[in-house]
Amino acid sequence: MATIITMPAVVADATEAALQDWLVKIGDTIAAGQPIAEIETEKATVELQAESPGTIGRLLIQPGTSVGVGEPIAVLVEAGEDEASIDKQIASAGGASHSHAEHPVPEDTEAPTTRRDTRPAAPGASQEPSRNAQGRASRIFGSPLARKLAKDMGIDLSALAGSGPNGRILRGDVEAAGRQQAAGPQPVPKAEGPLPAAPTASSQTAGMQNFQDVPLSGMRKAIARRLTESKTTVPHFYVSIDVEMDALLALRKQINQDSIPAGQKATVNDLVLKALGGALVDVPAANASWQGDAVRRYSTVDISVAIATTDGLLTPVVRGLENLSLSSLGRIMGDYKERASAGRIRQQELDGGSFSLTNLGMYGTREFSAILNPPQAGILAVGAAEQRPAVRDGQLAVATVMSCTLSADHRVIDGAVAAQLLGAFKRRIESPLSILL
Amino acid sequence: MSTTTPLTYSTECTELRTTREDWDAASPELxxxxxxxxxxxxxxEEVVLQLAAEGLVHGPAHSSIGQEGAAVGSVLALRGADGVNGTHRGHHQFLAKGLAYLSPNGMSIxxxxxxxxxxxxxxxxMSEILGLKAGFSGGRGGSMHLQWLEAGALGTNAIVGGxxxxxxxxxxxxxxxxEVHDDGGQAGGMGVTVTYFGDGxxxxxxxxxxxxxxxxxxxPLCFYIENNLYAVSTHVADVTGEARLAARGPGFGIRSWRVDGMDPLAVYLAQKAAVDHMRAGKGATLIEAETxxxxxxxxxxxxxxxxxxxKEEEKQWRDRDPLAKLAAEMTRRGLLTxxxxxDLTLQITEHITRIVDGITEKDPESAKGGRRIRPTLWPDPAAVDTDIRSEPALTGSTTEGQTEAGTEERRFVDAxxxxxxxxxxxxPGVLVLGEDVHRLKGGTNGATRGLxxxxxxxVLGTPISENAFAGxxxxxxxxxxxxxxxxxxYSDFLWVAADQIFNQIGKARHMFGGQSxxxxxLRSKVAMGAGYGSQHSMDPAGIFANNPGWRIVAPSTPHDYIGLMNTALELQDPVLVLEHVDLYGTKGDIPxxxxxxxxxxxxxxxxxxxxxxxxxxxxxxxxVSLQAAGRRLDLDAEIIDLRWLDRASLDWDTIGASIQxxxxxxxxxxxxxxxxxxxxxxDEIQRRFFDYLDQPVQRVTGKEAAPSISKVLEAAANADLDDVLAGFDEVARNLGRS
Structure with missing residues (x-):
């Protein structure tokens, strides 16, 4: 019997994903586990692996097409099966084939059993149904006009909250999103109920063609949605501290001369990361996340490290940081950076994490504050290590100083805990041998 | 003991039979x-049946073979300008009328x-019967809808009695x-019309x-019954208590004749008597021809x-074949060898065969050497909907009526x-007809006051016969x-007259290829709210809008009524003019x-x-919508009075601009x-303006049932201001507001 392969829910709350390229062609015989396609999600490009062996009977989706999660993308056949059995199977699977046809799915039904979950098995990843944040099925309700406007304006309907019946997205919702877009980089908040009146600042440019609309990449959409949600729903507060870096820089120099294997250098960021990991061990109350009905405290330190790429920001997780040697950490980070720039970070490498570190020091940024990455409760933003006047024992001196700002979720971390964490961090940076212990 | 006196009809019903003297007296030319x-x-007809047997006649071919005498004898008693119409079995009458019209001095052997x-x-x-563009109606009418107005052939009809x-x-x-031209006494009297139909x-x-x-x-209308005994397979005696159909006439006060339809001279003489009666202004006649x-x-x-x-019955009738009868009498008189x-039949056969040869050709796909219609003769499928209605060509002032003289207030019904x-x-061509329009100071509502x-x-007060007077x-x-x-x-009466309104008036122009x-x-009163109940309270606009041919106007002010009625009377199409009883008493400014x-x-x-x-x-x-809009200023409604409701006349420009x-x-x-x-x-809106719609097209209507007489039930059945406000609420809800 022919088997339908459907678009997997690679990311927990994604409603669709783009099929970037087929790695097989019709008639190919494939083995279980063989990669058959590359799928670009909002954050990563993943390989879709076949769950069972068979022959590719039909490819239903053109490369580059976005497909709703759960929709058929290919058909596997067994020996002797013809086109008719493929048609029959597609029909029984809901009929969607060449186009991005959308079938309303009742909210409380699970995906039909004919749609097999072909997600690559991720260790420890929970099996989540393909729902978006509102818990509604993948069909997005939008009025015809709203859909047309959104298409014309390059606005992703899935990033909007509809104010009409059943959450239907209306003209006003799209227009508000358009004004927000024009007014600044902030995407539309995913708020319930009617949207607040949009600012009028965009009227300066209204009607003038002095701009270019850049279509949103999957990653850009994800950043927009997640950070908007974070910034508008999580009670951020900020605590800053200056740390002196001279001792750490001296240690790094020594390590790079003596200890680290040849060809590998310890970076300042690696050391800062280790220092942060140590601080979180010192102040376990800060190594926690918000779970809605509980605060989750972690027994290991897994830190999401922001890596800038040309398309946007990726935050792969360095796990078990407290037990990683500096050289292991160096290898992991090197691998992450290389694959991030190639768009080859795997989805499971992005999942989880108990805390985040972001560093703009290499750009000379003095200090900045970051937006939390929910459900994490903390993110440390570090600026450039630079020589500044320092007062020691009443004497003016020169020190290499780095300004750090912690953004914390007040639901999880109170001010005192945040201050303790920064204090622990400062101690470890300024007494850097503690990092290596 | 009561007494009984026989009641006699006020008019006669007689049977006419020819004698040898009649045949001897008939002119050779006739x-x-x-x-x-x-x-x-x-x-x-034999050629048509042959073409039908070859599958070249699309649809039925109702043969008139056997009934030729009944038609020819009748038509030869008419003038070229006299009118005839008929039914689905009408080839013989149509041919006879056309031949007689083209040969005013007769035809010769x-x-x-x-x-x-x-x-x-x-x-x-022949082209029309085969559905070809050279036909009188461009092939639209076919065998059952033959019309040639110039020859007085008003159009045959596929609705029995229609x-x-x-x-x-x-x-x-x-x-x-x-009467107008006062030629009743000259040139032999007024024109007449013969309507042919069957026993069915x-x-x-x-x-x-x-x-x-x-x-x-x-x-001056002759009801001419070609009684061929069978309505399809049902014998006339099975379906009537008086199978002598001529006997119907006197009950209506109509002079009637019964005649042997297999005797063309008898038919001619009966028709002549009927025509004389009608031209003299004595009114309608009826002839039953047994055929x-x-x-x-x-x-x-x-x-x-x-x-x-x-077969025995068929043989008995064939033995009295009208063609054989005529030939025998002519031979007896030395008028025919x-x-x-x-020679005559050979010549006619050759002639018609040549005509058919010009229409057909050898079918290249037929293995048996069959024929087909020459492909170039078919009508253009792209013209399938042309002639449904006319292109408006208005001659009057189409301003909104603003004159230097200013305006005056006028009641709607007086306008x-x-x-x-x-x-x-x-x-002088405009006339008004309907029930009681001539009495009660202008009909039941005063709309025809003084006319x-x-x-x-x-101004014709009609019997309560909507089908007849609409037709x-x-x-x-x-x-x-x-x-x-x-x-x-009342608008509900459209159902009573539905055949004439929709099958005849609505379709005729298109069906006959735009010949007429x-x-x-049609002024139709909408009486919702007047307590007249389930059968007097409908709004017919939806029914008319969904049938072809009718234009519909719906005036909401005296000013619009005048302007729209003037336009309606200049259009060459059927126009439904809706009048709502709620508006009759309202006043408005007119120029x-x-x-x-x-x-x-x-x-x-x-x-x-x-x-x-x-x-x-x-x-x-x-x-009512304006009132609702005044209460829901937040929704900022644009109220469009459609005025023209039919498919062809709806103002899509205004509607579209508003929706966009x-x-x-x-x-x-x-x-x-x-x-x-x-x-x-x-339905039209969602397809035309799908991408402009921010919510489903919302609607306010009455309930499912026809309104009842009880005041509260009627009010519940019809949409009122509360219902319109509820419609506004629904619009708001779909905008995410309340």
């Missing part, structure tokens, strides 16, 4: 014409049908023409209503093959009488000389001293400009949902 016509018809005009006539008739009221319209025009159509309402109407109004179709209802097999009659007859009177004054006194011969209006309009304004006292205009104006302005076709009026939601309404609900602005639509009407107008409209 008999020759009969012979040529009857043989032409029979050979033509020597020449037969050797005549270019006659050849062209037969070619066009053509009878239309013929009455032609007859009314002929009588009125004679003798029992249907259209015919019976028209018998009464034609008698009451003394119309027989040799074949089944349609196709080339005898009726006995289907078991409803015997066997050789001449053989109706004003504009009708003005049009009757200026156009009867001013124009006594053009009569259709026949009048087809003459091109008259523009009838029909009143339906159909300027019928002072101007009853001649016209409102353009297909122009709606924006009664309130807005940005939030487009409200589409008409008649009394325009004002507001992106939300609410259709407001008062009546029941099932027959409502808005269903059609919302």
């Amino acid at each position: 008999l020759e014409s009969m012979l040529v016509q009857m043989h032409t018809i029979r050979i033509f 020597i020449d037969g049908i050797k005549n270019d005009q006659v050849t062209e006539f037969i070619r066009r008739t 053509g009878v009221p239309l013929a009455a319209g032609n007859a009314w025009a002929q009588r009125h023409d004679a 159509a003798s029992n249907i309402g259209s015919t019976l209503e028209t018998l009464n109407l034609a008698a009451a109004w003394r119309l 027989y179709r040799y074949f089944h209802q349609n196709g080339p097999f005898p009726g006995s093959a289907f078991g409803y009659r015997t 066997d050789e001449q007859l053989t 109706i009488a004003d504009v009708l009177g003005r049009r009757m004054d200026l156009d 009867k006194d001013a124009y006594p011969d053009r 009569l209006a259709g026949g009048l309009s087809m003459t091109g000389r008259y523009k009838p304004v029909v009143e339906f006292m 205009a159909m300027p019928v104006v 002072a001293g101007n009853l001649d302005y016209q409102l353009p076709v297909g122009k709606a009026a924006v009664r309130r400009a807005g940005e939030g939601v487009t409200v589409l309404s008409y008649l009394n609900m325009v004002d 602005k507001t992106n939300n639509v609410l259709i407001v009407e008062q009546g029941a949902r099932g027959t409502s107008y808005g269903g059609w409209l919302s």
Whole structure:
């Protein structure tokens, strides 16, 4: 019997994903586990692996097409099966084939059993149904006009909250999103109920063609949605501290001369990361996340490290940081950076994490504050290590100083805990041998 | 003990039979014409049956073989300008009328049908039957809808009895023409119309209503029953208590004859007597011709093959064949030899065969050497919808009526009488008819006040026979000389007259290939809210909008009524003019001293400009919608008074501009949902403006059932201000507001 392969829910709350390229062609015989396609999600490009062996009977989706999660993308056949059995199977699977046809799915039904979950098995990843944040099925309700406007304006309907019946997205919702877009980089908040009146600042440019609309990449959409949600729903507060870096820089120099294997250098960021990991061990109350009905405290330190790429920001997780040697950490980070720039970070490498570190020091940024990455409760933003006047024992001196700002979720971390964490961090940076212990 | 006195009819019913003296007295020219016509018809019909057997006639071929004498004897007693119409079995009557029209001096045995005009006539008739563009109706009508108005062939009809009221319209025009032009005494009297139908159509309402109407109004209309004994397979004796159908006439006060339809001279003499009666202004006549179709209802097999009659019966009738009878009498008188007859039939056969050869060709895909229609002769499929209605060509002022003289206030119902009177004054072709329109100071509502006194011969109080008088209006309009304004006292009566309204008036122009205009104006009263109950309270707009041919206007002010009625009366199409009882008593400004302005076709009026939601309404609900808009200023409704409701005349420009602005639509009407107008409209809107809609097209209608008489139930059934406000609420809810 022919088997339908459907678009997997690679990311927990994604409603669709783009099929970037087929790695097989019709008639190919494939083995279980063989990669058959590359799928670009909002954050990563993943390989879709076949769950069972068979022959590719039909490819239903053109490369580059976005497909709703759960929709058929290919058909596997067994020996002797013809086109008719493929048609029959597609029909029984809901009929969607060449186009991005959308079938309303009742909210409380699970995906039909004919749609097999072909997600690559991720260790420890929970099996989540393909729902978006509102818990509604993948069909997005939008009025015809709203859909047309959104298409014309390059606005992703899935990033909007509809104010009409059943959450239907209306003209006003799209227009508000358009004004927000024009007014600044902030995407539309995913708020319930009617949207607040949009600012009028965009009227300066209204009607003038002095701009270019850049279509949103999957990653850009994800950043927009997640950070908007974070910034508008999580009670951020900020605590800053200056740390002196001279001792750490001296240690790094020594390590790079003596200890680290040849060809590998310890970076300042690696050391800062280790220092942060140590601080979180010192102040376990800060190594926690918000779970809605509980605060989750972690027994290991897994830190999401922001890596800038040309398309946007990726935050792969360095796990078990407290037990990683500096050289292991160096290898992991090197691998992450290389694959991030190639768009080859795997989805499971992005999942989880108990805390985040972001560093703009290499750009000379003095200090900045970051937006939390929910459900994490903390993110440390570090600026450039630079020589500044320092007062020691009443004497003016020169020190290499780095300004750090912690953004914390007040639901999880109170001010005192945040201050303790920064204090622990400062101690470890300024007494850097503690990092290596 | 009570006494009984026999009641006798006020008119006669007689049977006419020829004698040898009659045959000897008949002019040779008449008999020759009969012979040529009857043989032409029979050979033509045999060729049609042959083509049908080859599968080249799409649809039925109702053969008239056996009935030629009944048609030819009748038509030869008429003038070229006299009218005839008929039914699905009408080839013989149509051919006879056309041949007689083209040969005013008769046809001869020597020449037969050797005549270019006659050849062209037969070619066009055959083309029409085969559905080809060279046909009289461009192939649209086919075998059952043959019309050639120039020859007085008013159009045959596939609805049994459906053509009878239309013929009455032609007859009314002929009588009125004679009275107006005072030629009743000269040139042999007024024109007459003969409506041919069969025994089957003798029992249907259209015919019976028209018998009464034609008698009451003394119309020069001959009801000509070709009684061939069978309605398909049902014998006339099975379905009537008086199988002598001529006996129907006297009950209506109609002079009637029964005649042997297999004797063409008897038919001629009976028709002559009837024509004399009618031309003398004595009113309608009826002739029953006993005749027989040799074949089944349609196709080339005898009726006995289907078991409803015997071969012996068929043989008895064939033994009295009208062609043989005529030939025998002519031979007896020395007017015809066997050789001449053989030559004549050969000549006609060759002639018609040549015509068919010009229409057909060898079918390259037929293995058996079969024929097919020459492909170039088919009509253009792209023209499938042309001729449904006319292209408006208005001559009057189409301003909104703003004159230097300013305005004056006028009651709605008085504006109706004003504009009708003005049009009757200026156009002698305009007449008004309907129940009680001539009494009660202008009908039941006063809308025709004063017209009867001013124009006594053009304001016609009708019997309660909506089908007959609506059809009569259709026949009048087809003459091109008259523009009838029909009143339906209540709109629900459209169902009573549905055949004439939709099958005849609505379809005629298109079905006959645009040969005739159909300027019928139907004033139809919408009486919702008046307590008249389930059968007097409908809004017919939805029903008319979903049937082809009718234009619909729905005036909401006296000003619009005048302008729209003036336009309606200049259009060459059937126009439904809706009148709502709630509006009759309302007042509005009209241009002072101007009853001649016209409102353009297909122009709606924006009664309130807005940005939030487009409200589409008409008649009394325009004002209700305005009230609702005043209470929901937050929704900033744009209220459009549609004014023109039909598919061709709807103002899509105005509607479209509004929807593209507001992106939300609410259709407001008062009546029941099932027959409502808005269903059609919302369907069109969602397809035309899908990408502009921010919510489903919302609708306000009444409930499902027809309104009851009980005051509270009627109010619950009809949409009112509360329902319109609820519609506004729904619009708001769909905008995420409350």
